[in-house]
Amino acid sequence: GCGEQEKAPTTNAAQTTVEWATVGGTEMAQRHSPLAQINKDTVTDLGLAWKFDDFIVRGRVHRGNQGTPLVVDGVMYFTGPWSVVYAVDAVSGKELWVYxxxxxxxxxxxxxxxxxxxGAAIEGDTLFVGVVDGYLDAVDIKTGERKWRTDTLIDRTRSYSVTGAPALANGNVIISHGGSDMDIRGYISAYNQKTGALVWRFYTVPGDPAINGDETPDITLARETWGDQARWDLGLGGGAYDSIVYDPELDIVYAGTSNGVPHPTWLxxxxxxxxxLYLSSIVAIDNKTGRRVWHYQTTPGDSWDFGSTQNMIMATLNIEGKDRKVIMQAPKNGFYYVIDRATGELLSADKFTTVTWATHVDMATGKPVLDERLDFRDEATIIWPSVSGAHNWQPMAYSPVTGLTYIPALEAPMKYVAxxxxxxxxxxxxxxxGPPLMPPFADEGDDKLAGVNDFAPRMESxxxxxxxxxxxVVWQSKPQTWWSGGILSxxxxLIMQGAVDGIFRVYDAATGxxxxxxxxxxxxxxxxxxYMIDGIQYVAVLGGLGGSESAYFPDESAAKKYENPETLFVFKLGGTDVTMPPAKTWPAEEPLPAMTTASAEVIARGEELFFExxxxxxxxxxxxxxxxxxNLWNMAPATHENFKNILLGGAYSYAGMxxxxxxxxxxxxxxxxxxxxxDAHALRTEGAVEGEVRFKEKAH
Ligand SMILES: O=C(O)c1cc(C(=O)O)c2c(n1)C(=O)C(=O)c1cc(C(=O)O)[nH]c1-2
Ligand SMILES: [Ca+2]
Structure with a gap:
């Protein structure tokens, strides 16, 4: 037995109701369910039970979904874009309230x-949701009315955001922030679940020594790993924007921290x-005191935007004859880490996909050994993985049945330009x-990279x-369209996964x-x-493409073929076929305005500002x-007229512009x-260029 099963919900033939009460599914956040009505024999009969697509959409932009629904007491709670919470009957899909x-x-x-x-978190009759403009809200699960709200931000002029799910920890609710690619100083906060009062705060990077004294001894320790000319003005990053889990036995909160800002350590x-420290780390925090128990930095001196924010799973593994309580993570940097979660001892760290930035992790020091040939400070360099990581926010799952972790991995290099x-x-x-310069590359044959980067450049999931x-790796799927879907075990x-091509797949966990x-x-x-209600097992998945791949839909994505409104699908055995959404229609060609009389210099400056x-x-x-x-190359006449009012006056601010x-x-x-x-004139005369780079590669 290598699974952490003692506290996972169990089921038997007599049990007719099984909930899914936390985003991670179980106390150990394994995203593994005890349900087995849908199994290898019956799964061919899986079909649609119902769907929900009445999401709040602002303006014209469908923004996609990343949440894991919760089911508690017959009600499903899920979050969508703009931090909106939806409560629906988990059997019928009937809407109960929207917050x-x-x-x-x-x-x-x-x-x-x-x-x-x-996603959200639920304790008793209260639902907690992190709100993108920095608030943490507590909502009554019966009525959808707000009970309390707290502002989690220390500075509202900075680009903090909340995109992750809050975690519950013995009376506390834990939350942190995105923004480590912009200008934030990262920290993790614990609030009292009843009152919303701050209980503790763990800063992940030192503040400007001219302004801040060290808030804690943990920050004093971190400061030793920074010089005195660090870019305090930029905040330095390190928010824990996604993964926070709690171990009730040890009363420890584990948070995965993000990259630093700016990305290259030399800048x-x-x-x-x-x-x-504590960038790109897993920090173990005492839930009573808010103080560091241990930390492990997956990417010391991170220069690649790797971070260590991917979902973390706890389990008991038998390693060299001993049962170890571990925490596991497969962060962007491409190594799979197994760590003793009581002590922070690194047990293993291995590449789970194509990785070139480091050759291996030295188990004596616990640190990655960099490939010096791939230093990109002076020269643009192709490195695996890309800024999208070898694994991003789409959660992996662990099956105590097979003892395997199922990782939605990404295979792609990027040209890093400092x-x-x-x-x-x-x-x-x-x-x-520079911006993410992904395959195809113009100059793949760069000699400097021979023997390092001679893996065929590709973008695959x-x-x-x-x-x-x-x-x-025990098995792996056929390569799929770029960008991936999270996993259920x-x-x-069975292993279940939605994908960018619009296909929901069920795999045999043992064979693939x-x-x-x-x-x-x-x-x-x-x-x-x-989840199961009245003896019927349901599977729910939120659909809709959004997040970091919104600007350019991947080639084979369903969003290129069909209209892709945010949609929740719920499946069960004996369900129906899914009706295809209507074919995608792109806006018709607008009349071109008269050619600008601006000088070549002004146009060049405009282009620079567009990308800067x-x-x-x-x-x-x-x-x-x-x-x-x-599409700004096809603006309507009214948009041209209103251009400055939109860009400077905030005319479409409500919709996100x-x-x-x-x-x-x-x-x-x-x-x-x-x-x-x-450029719209140029484009209409020249026509689009096949394989045109997504971003302009420019020297800075
Ligand atoms: O460093 C950060 O604070 C931060 C935040 C987020 C976010 O909030 O979603 C992402 C990233 N970084 C990031 O590096 C990344 O690749 C990424 C992808 C996505 C997404 O929603 O698809 N978010 C984020
Ligand atoms: Ca980042």
Whole structure:
């Protein structure tokens, strides 16, 4: 027995109700269900029970889903874009209430990757939800009325956001933030579940020594790994935007912290270039005191935007004859970590996919050994994995039945381009490196990389069954369309996953054989969950493409073929076929405005501003290639007329298009407009170029 089964919910033939009460599914956050009505024999009969698509949409932009629904006492609670909570009858899908925290729309600009939400937490009759503009709200689960709200932000001028699910820890509710690619100083906060009062706060990086004294001895310890010229003005990053789990036995909160800002360590901490604690780390925090128990840094001196925020799973594994209580993570950096969760001892760290930035993890020091040939400070360099990571936020699952972890892994390199300096731009990406230059590359044959990067460049999603004891891949799926879906494991030996191609797949957990496919026509990223009511097992999964891949839909994504409104699917045995959504229609071609009279210089400046710090390019893809946001190469006449009012006046702020008046002058706005008009003319004459790069590669 290598599974942590003692506290997982159990089921037997007589049991007719099984809930799914936390995003991780069980106390150990394994995303494994005891249910087995849907099994290898019956799964071919899986079909649609009902769906829900009445999501709150602002403006024209469908934003996709990342959440795991909860089912408690016959009611399903799930979150959607803009941190809205929906409560529906878990058998019929009938809407019971909607809680809309009425997020400030312009806050979308303060998120790196859109106004996503990964789910809620429930204790007794209270539901907790993190709100993207920085609040933590407690909501009555019967009525949907707010009980209390607390502002989790220490500085509302900074680009903090909440995109993760809160975690519950013995009377506390724990939350942290996104924004580590922008300008935040990361911290993790614990609030009293009843009152919303702050219980403790764990800062993950030191503050400016000229302003802040060290808040805790843990920060004093971290400060030793930083020089005195660090970019305090940028906050330094380290938010725990996704993964926070709680171990009730040890009363420890584990939080996975993000990357630093700017990304390259030589720009972030030019004098020291040390480990930069507690960036890209797993920190174990005493839930009573808020103080560090141990920490393990997966990527010391992170220069790649790897972070260590991917979902963490607890289990008891038999390693070399001893039962060890472990915590496991497969972060962006491509190594699978098994750590003793009581002591922080590193038990193993192995590549689960193609990785070149480091050759291996030295088990004596616990540190990765870098491949020096891949230093990108002076020269653009192709490195595996990309900034999207070898695994991103889409949760993996662990099956105590097979003893395997199922990782929605990503196979892709990226050309990393460092800037020579970073001028702080509030409300912007301050990454200090270029935009994600993904395959195909123009110059794949770069000699410097021979023997290091001669893996065929590709962008693929591969489901891998990983043995955390034997430290190897046991099976892997056929390569799928780029960007992945989260995972559910069940006692029946099934693995379930939605995918970007719109197909919901059920795999044999032991062999990887595909046992069932349901085409929904909607791209799915969010992890499925399962529950039983009145003896019927249901599987639910949220659909809709959003997040970091919103600007450019992946090639084979369902969102390119069909309209892709946010949709919740619920399946059961004997259900019906899914009706395909209507075929995608892109807006018709608008009349071109007259060619701009602006000078070549002004147009060039406009282009620069479009891309700088991701200003416009972060959402509005280059030359309007297919994605979620309006195509600025095909603006309606009224939009042209209203251009400055939108860009500087915040006319569409409610829908997520914030004002940029703090950053751009009237002249800047006119230059950007001139560039768009001139380039729209060029595009109509030249036509789109096949395989055109997603981003312009520019020296900085
Ligand atoms: O460092 C951060 O604070 C931060 C936040 C987020 C986020 O809030 O979603 C992402 C990332 N980083 C990130 O690096 C990343 O690849 C990413 C992808 C996504 C997404 O929603 O698809 N979010 C994020
Ligand atoms: Ca990041």
């Amino acid at each position: 809309d925290p009425e997020v400030e729309g312009g806050w979308a600009r303060k998120t790196c990757c859109d106004v996503n939400n990964k 972030r901490d030019p004098v020291n270039e040390g480990d930069n 800037y020579s300096k970073v001028d702080y731009k509030p409300g912007s990406l301050n990454e200090g490196k 591969v489901l891998k069954a990983w043995d955390p004891v034997a430290q190897k 069940t006692e029946a030996g 054989a595909v046992l069932k496919e349901i085409n929904t026509g909607i791209a799915m990223l969010a992890p499925p969950m399962t 710090n991701g200003n416009c390019a972060r959402c509005h893809s280059y030359r309007g290639s297919e994605g979620s946001y309006p 914030a004002s940029f008046a703090d950053l751009l002058s009237e002249e800047d706005a006119e230059a950007i407009h001139a560039f768009l008009i001139a």
